[in-house]
Structures are given as structure tokens and as C-alpha cells.
Amino acid sequence: MQKSRSLLLVTASNPQCQLFIDYLHHQLESPVAVLPPGSEWKPKELHPTLVLLDVDHLSDDQMQKWHARAMEDERLSLAAFNLRDEDHAVETLSALHLQGIFYRSDSLEMICKGLQSLADGELWMSRSLMTRMISFLRRQQLNSYRPVCGLTHRELEIIGLLGSGASNGEIADRLFVSEHTVKSHLYNIFRKIDVHNRIQAVNWARQNLGIPPPADLGRRRRETSHHRGPG
Numbered sequence: 001m002q003k004s005r006s007l008l009l010v011t012a013s014n015p016q017c018q019l020f021i022d023y024l025h026h027q028l029e030s031p032v033a034v035l036p037p038g039s040e041w042k043p044k045e046l047h048p049t050l051v052l053l054d055v056d057h058l059s060d061d062q063m064q065k066w067h068a069r070a071m072e073d074e075r076l077s078l079a080a081f082n083l084r085d086e087d088h089a090v091e092t093l094s095a096l097h098l099q100g101i102f103y104r105s106d107s108l109e110m111i112c113k114g115l116q117s118l119a120d121g122e123l124w125m126s127r128s129l130m131t132r133m134i135s136f137l138r139r140q141q142l143n144s145y146r147p148v149c150g151l152t153h154r155e156l157e158i159i160g161l162l163g164s165g166a167s168n169g170e171i172a173d174r175l176f177v178s179e180h181t182v183k184s185h186l187y188n189i190f191r192k193i194d195v196h197n198r199i200q201a202v203n204w205a206r207q208n209l210g211i212p213p214p215a216d217l218g219r220r221r222r223e224t225s226h227h228r229g230p231g
Contacts, residue, residue: 005030005047005048005049005050005119006030006031006032006033006047006048006049006050007024007028007030007031007032007033007049007050007052007115008033008034008035008041008049008050008051008052009021009024009032009033009034009035009052009054010034010035010036010037010051010052010053010054010057010058010066011034011035011036011037011052011054011056011057012036012037012054012057013034013036017034018034020108021034023108023112024111024112024115027108027112028112028115028116028119030119037054037057037058037059037062038062047075048075048076048077049075049076049077050077050078050079050099050115050118050119051066051070051076051077051078051079052079052080052081052102052115053066053078053079053080053081054080054081054082055080055081055082055083055088055092056082060095060199060203061199063080063092063095063096064095064096064165064199064202065165066078066096067095067096067097067165068164068165069165070097071097071164071165077099077118078096078097078098078099079098079099079100079101079102079114079115079118079124080092080096080098080100080101080102081101081102081103081106081111082102082103082104083101083102083103083104084103084104085103086126086128086129086132089101089103089125089129090129090132090133090136093129093133094136094203094206094207095202095203095206095207099118099123099124100114100115100117100118100123100124100125101124101125101126101129102114102124150192151189151192151193154175154185155185155188155189155192156209157175158171158175158182158185158186158189159189159201159202159205159209160205160209161174161175162198162201162202162205163202163205163206168182168183168186186198186201189201193208
């Protein structure tokens with residue numbers, strides 16, 4: 001693995017995990033750290049990091065938070081491991097922007113090979129999986145031009161902003177409306193598409209609308225923080 005890139009393994013810490021970390025460190029000759037799910041990560045150095053997410057130990061909400069963080073920080077790239085099969089991989093890829101996919105059945109040697117490819121800036125997933133994802137994305141593009149479940153244009157804007165991890169306040173600021181208005185729109189969206197929370201709404205939108213997160217939201221956050229005065 002590239003000397004300037006480190007590996008962060010987000011999983012439950014246990015003796016088996018430590019053996020895995022020791023093996024990766026020895027084979028890749030690169031720093032390997034472990035972070036328990038739900039813990040806050042504060043990188044000590046500003047260099048590229050490959051984050052390997054253990055789907056067996058992370059909730060959908062935790063996975064989405066990593067996705068939102070990677071969308072804002074180009075130094076981070078995400079991969080997932082312990083996927084059951086290709087169907088599970090398609091489901092996961094439809095909700096998260098991942099560079100690599102590793103299955104439970106993959107050998108340690110195969111995992112190291114994949115991590116090295118990811119460190120070199122390549123994708124790591126099977127050709128059949130990529131073919132299925134291309135077909136999936138084409139269907140998303142077609143669906144994005146069709147009215148779905150009676151969602152209004154403003155509701156489509158809001159559900160798109162949810163995909164970036166934006167809070168109600170950030171959505172209100174972006175659309176120049178009150179937080180109360182945003183909450184009302186979210187209530188109507190959840191009712192129309194029959195979901196119960198933000199994570200379900202984001203997954204539904206990615207699977208049915210193909211709405212990408214707004215590209216400038218992260219920049220807008222940084223500019224707002226930079227220009228905001230004390231207090």
C-alpha cells in the first residue's frame with residue numbers, strides 16, 4: 001500500500017480483529033488502525049485514508065455518516081467488507097459510494113490484493129457486480145425523469161439534500177425556508193413514500209430516483225464556517 005495512505009478498519013475490537021489487523025499491517029506495510037462503530041474518528045495527520053467498513057457491526061445510520069463524511073473530504077475513500085453475497089453488495093452500493101467490496105468468503109490474500117488496488121486508486125469489485133450496478137444506475141436515470149409517488153419539485157430537492165447528510169437547518173439555509181417548513185416537507189415525503197426516517201428515505205431515493213447529493217453542499221458548509229464570525 002502507498003506509504004502516504006493509511007487504513008482505518010471500522011469494526012468491533014476483539015482478538016480475532018487484532019489478528020486481522022496484524023496480518024494486514026505485515027502484508028501491506030502500512031499503518032492500520034481500528035475504530036469501534038459509533039466512535040468519533042479524529043485523524044492525527046492529514047493524509048489519504050482508506051476506511052474499511054464492517055457491515056456486520058455498523059448500522060445503516062453509521063454507514064450513512066461515513067458516506068457523508070467521505071463526500072465532504074476527498075482524502076477519504078470507503079470500502080466495505082463481510083458482505084454476504086452479490087445481492088447484498090448491490091443493495092449496499094445503491095446506498096453508499098464505495099470504492100471496494102469484500103465478501104465474507106474472500107481469503108486474506110484476496111483482501112490484501114484488493115486493498116492494494118484500492119490504494120493505487122482503482123476500484124475493487126467483480127465484473128458481474130459492476131455490470132449489475134451500471135444497469136441499476138441506468139434505471140435510476142430513467143426513473144429520475146418520471147413523477148414518483150406524487151413528490152413535488154421542492155420535495156425532490158429536499159430528499160436529494162438528505163443524501164448528503166444535511167441537517168434540517170442546513171436544508172433550510174440552502175433552500176431559504178424555515179426549519180419548520182423543512183420538517184413539514186419531510187413529514188409529507190415520509191408519508192408519500194411510506195418510510196419512517198431519514199435513512200430509509202435516502203435509501204428509497206437512491207433506489208428509485210437516482211438523485212445525487214448536491215455537489216456544492218460540502219463547499220457551502222466550509223464557506224459558511226469560514227465566513228461566520230464569533231458567537
